[in-house]
Amino acid sequence: MQCQEFLEFAERWMEGERDAAASAHLDGCPRCRGVMADLDAVREGGRLLEAEAEPPARLWTAIRTQLEAEGVIRPSRTWAERLADFFPWQPRPALAAAYVSVLVFAAVLISFQGVGQLERPLALTPPVPDMDALAAGSSLAAQRVVSSLNESNPDMVRSYRESLRTVENVITECEMMIRKDPSDQLAREYLNGAYQQKAELISAIVERGTMGEGR
């Protein structure tokens, strides 16, 4: 199995499915192991976040029922299916990398918007999510993706590296402001934009990295 085939299989791997060829590839491929480790780390961060931010089950059920009745959300699907909706046009390797950012993005949305909106009418104590773990996982993945780029074009690599740093700085600043004032809608708007930019950036880098191998 080659890297691309493994990455096509990656979302099923994340769902727990195992395959002899995929396992053999993962054992012998440090790059794919790194990607999977990052995805695991970010997903684990997401779980922690979910555990901290989760309202009581009965409350969640009531809200879900209400939202489904109003057509705001649809019955749940797997996380992979939901994330795939964000990048229907992307090749699988790009999708795999984009998962990292989208997962973080989704987690942030849940923590800052979903829970934030829930707590107001229900007067719950605002949870404090472990954003540092998520940011660290995401940043590590981003750095690894950049380091996979072909160094034959230093201007391009520099531009990607600096832009990722820029976007991560925006994310950090906006998060700090939201921590100070959870009702800061402008910071949320810019934070969401920065996460989208980061996901697009990582997707573009992976795409160029993949093109660089075969060109």
Added chain:
Amino acid sequence: MNLANIAKTAAGAGVTALLLMGFAAPAAAHRIEKRFPVEVRPVVIVRNFHGRINVKSWQKPEVLVVADHKSEKSEVDAEQAGNRIDILTHLLENVSPQELEANYEITVPEETELQVKTDSGWVVIERVAGDMMIDTVAANVDLKEVAGYLVIKTVGGSLMCFRCAGRIDFNSISGNARFDQPISSNVRVSTSTGSIFFDGNFLAGGMYVLKTYSGPIEVRFSDSDSFDLSAGTRGVVDSQVKLKEPAHKRSTPSRFSNSLFGTFNDGTARVELTSFNGTIRILRRAP
């Protein structure tokens, strides 16, 4: 002169000649020139990695491609499929940064659609009318007297637009955008840390949306302009415009610590300037 001296002199001359040949040899050997007859409004697609891409127009129904590349490890293809010309740089094996460069001089009919994708270098397009999609990482983009639906996306590359007409969308993370004398009624610009400079007329019915995170925004207006203005930032707003109160006052407080809303003359165009914490300047154009 004895034989030994003659041999020494000849050897010296030979070495000199070889050295000169060595210095004179590069680049020219990798030049290609191709001509393609085309119909009205051809589509030209360019994909490069690094180098300069110059596109200009002429009156002939023909596309001329002149390319030179630095290395035998890269290859330039220019092919025609109907009314579409594909111009691509291929890398045959791993190359050094110096060997990556390929430069293009492309001449197209005045009405031509362009799609340009490159990583770094420079893209210059002059006097072409047609929809354009330009996608770069670090390459700067210069557009001079072009018209159409212009979509420019960069990661760090900057845009200079001189007398551009049509609809303009520019999106970047750290690239700057500069618009001199645009003739456009629909301009949307977004950059995180880059700056935005707009010096042109706001056309009646036009929509101008300029947005940054921390980069400064500067727009110049003239007394004959007519626009509804909405400007907001947590940085500084420096304005020379005297606005009439908006007809409908906002009931919700502004999300910005510094903002400016109102109408200048009849308010026929709409101008939205937004930054998270960058400076916004709205200055009167020098007569």
